Amino acid sequence: MTPLVLVHGFGTSRHIWRRVLEDVEALAIDLIGFGDAVAQGRAGQTVEDMAQALADRLREAGDGPYRVAAHSMGGKVALLVAARNPGLVSELFLIAPSPPTPEPMDPEGRAKLRAAHGDRDALNAQYHDITVQPIPQQDFAQLVQDGLCASRDAWTAWPDVGSREDISSQLDGLNLPITVLFSEDDPAISPDTIRSEVLGRFFQAKPVVIHGSGHLIPLEDPQAVVTLLAAKERR
Template sequence: MTAPAAGRRWALVHGFGTSRGIWRRVLEDLPGGALTPELPGFGDNADAGRPGQTTADMAESLALTLRAAGEGPYRLAGHSMGGKVVVLLAARYPDLVDELLLIAPSPPTPEPMSDEDRARLRAAHGDAAALTRQYHDVIRAPVPQEDFDGLVRDGLRADAEAWVAWPDVGSLEDIRSELGGLRAPVTVLYSEDDPAITPDTIRRKVLGALPQARAVALRGSGHFIPLERPQDVLALLTAQEAQA
């Protein structure tokens, strides 16, 4: 993990099947860097995955990591699945979180996904060709080959039980009843061209559950905004830093 020298810190939380590598282009130009924790079952934390793990399981693990790192409260950014995780963490532990940036987040409601898409997602684990197709399908802007290859590698090394737990458990959970404790200001960055978390899902399921949130829409990016449009993520991180 890389930490800034002083002040409230950003912690950048990856999404389903990925790792801290999703932030590599953002971190290149982020003053002071950030914490980049990895959720149980993914990245270097793959061994911590377990059958049926829930959004709460991941949020509690993340809370322990942040408390161990010290120097909170944190600014938290979460991509995709990580967006749902950080919202729950912020609601449960408002002392840990100053603000939230949700990037193409999975909604607090059950995520709209067909049975066929859930089956394809489950089956992609450990299959490089299936992962390659899956990622090509949700990317809309040019991504350096090394970054695309990193996505596939992360998918291959993810824990099998944690991988299946997301389409079967975490993505189906409704955490809205726990959001009463959410105090941090929320910004939602999303793409109108994202085929995974569609703009309709963002508007109805994310912003509908978080009416206090500020929405920032992009065009020309798919689901992996931190790799496809890192400059837009960086602009929000640094703008919020300047306002602190």
Template sequence: MTDAAAPPHANHDTVLLHGFGTSGHLWRAVCDALPGAHAPDLMGFGTQAIAGRADQGTADMGAALLPLLRSLHAARGPVTLAGHSMGGKVALWVAATHPDLVRRLVLIAPSPPTPEPMSDRGRAALRAAHGDRAALTRQYRTITRQPLPDVDFGQLVRDGLRASPAAWTAWMDLGSREDITARLGGLRGPVTVLYSADDPAIAADTIRAGVLPLLLGAQAREVRGSGHLLPLEQPAEVMAALLDV
């Protein structure tokens, strides 16, 4: 299929942002079904680990994406922007502050625009997991409900080992605690929020009480049987949300 014949949301104008500690590989199953979709590594993670900073926040990660989004906009117009977990908060910031670049926003088990509810003990444990293979393995087994292929589970652990220590800590101490609700008045396009009723990391109640009421008119799509890593656990549901079917 040539670009000219491709459906408008099928490939080159779809940008997928991964969650905390992972990389663009999180979207492997989705990208297999959407050839040409862009799954960039966020600042401080994956191939961009070297760019991580101790003071980075949501806006820094979002701003680092703007050259890609502007290039895509110049070539094909505004994009469908999707974000998982941490990437959801980054995607929300981008869509609210640069609405001309985003045609449609899809948030998947997103970190809320308000400070993410997490106990001090939970934050400390996740902070300490950086670079610890055993701790990362336990973490990903804890937050998933569906078995993952070895290639995907192994990559999750490798991504946790190679992430920037500065960026890892910055999300725990800064980004996840940020409140970006003042920015939300800039949102223009339609918003879809996909989440799991069985998510042990960002609970469904957090989505219902801390995300959806702040995004008036957003379409809510709840699934069951998945943990937090929806792009790997239930890629078909993610595809349906992206394609709005």
């Protein structure tokens, strides 16, 4: 069976996959600047910086090629890893992914996101704003803790640099199965953005649409993720 890797999104860590990992065997990895990789965060880090570090981590594990499931910011990173390293990734599962083009976000939203780092009250408000379903207390506390402990440089780099990047021209030769799981009720990355900037750019991509979840699908509707990944495992 092809090994599975899970990649988290902005501000979180591998712990966002805790409920999925109760039913799926996978390797969950922290992106640089977050979780156990907080010390590797750097000022102005780009999508390419994160992708290179992730690719290096996968090579170190030595069990590829990998099926990669990636959430939010991690989706943009995983796309670049797959494009740059065709022998390393065999399939992508993008979950509420950031698009390869600049993410629609107004200046006020970027400023609010930037300022949330290290601020417990702001982090609480942020995660309530982007979710629809209640998140178990243990998992919500972990989200806030991840935001308090993340590298300030890495945190700031996403609204200022990574989310603004357009990597679409680097993905032209990407040729592998892609599944995109997203919610019609996501308040952070709209379904219209997913349809136009992700599905509209990868014609081989298969959409899987759910309702009633916000942006944090791995915590709000982990069964949707488990069902998707388990169905692929049975093939």
